[in-house]
Amino acid sequence: MIFSRTFRYHSTMSADQIKDRLIGKHVTVHNLDFEVSEKDHAIKIFPHAEQIKDIKSLPITRVELKDKGDKTQVVINSKMREIDSGGPTIVIFFCSFMLLGALCFYVFGRQEFSMFTYTLSGIALIILAIFLVRMQTGYYDYVRKIKKYVKEQSLA
Numbered sequence: 001m002i003f004s005r006t007f008r009y010h011s012t013m014s015a016d017q018i019k020d021r022l023i024g025k026h027v028t029v030h031n032l033d034f035e036v037s038e039k040d041h042a043i044k045i046f047p048h049a050e051q052i053k054d055i056k057s058l059p060i061t062r063v064e065l066k067d068k069g070d071k072t073q074v075v076i077n078s079k080m081r082e083i084d085s086g087g088p089t090i091v092i093f094f095c096s097f098m099l100l101g102a103l104c105f106y107v108f109g110r111q112e113f114s115m116f117t118y119t120l121s122g123i124a125l126i127i128l129a130i131f132l133v134r135m136q137t138g139y140y141d142y143v144r145k146i147k148k149y150v151k152e153q154s155l156a
Contacts (some may be wrong), residue, residue, distance in 0.1 A: 002089065005077070006075065006077065007147055008075050013155075015065035015072050018072060021152075022153055032049075033047070033048045033060075034046065044063075054076045057088060058084055058139070060079060076147050091131050102124065
């Protein structure tokens with residue numbers, strides 16, 4: 001998927017110690033509560049989105065712990081909730097088709113379409129830039145802060 005992120009690092013703590021520090025806790029990011037629980041031999045961090053009224057793209061994070069002798073490999077995998085992924089995916093495809101259309105007009109069009117070509121590609125790039133900035137301050141910021149929380153708990 002386009003919006004998933006994976007982080008790997010090693011911790012000197014055992015997997016059981018890390019689980020004890022994480023499971024049952026709550027993380028607050030941008031005044032939104034995330035609950036940490038264990039499911040299917042992995043730790044899941046998921047948002048309590050009932051309390052928000054805005055449309056937000058929120059991550060579901062899965063933390064896997066693998067014993068590697070005296071160290072534990074921590075794998076953090078964050079992906080966007082299925083319910084939230086529709087809007088951002090549509091924006092990506094819309095901008096891609098606009099840029100593809102502008103490229104077709106540039107390659108196959110005559111000189112009289114040059115202003116239209118530059119305008120279409122400019123609009124697509126502006127929409128894409130605004131979208132990426134909003135994703136960095138929203139969804140990816142949640143991912144970064146959850147990763148930071150897990151890392152602090154497993155390296156302390």
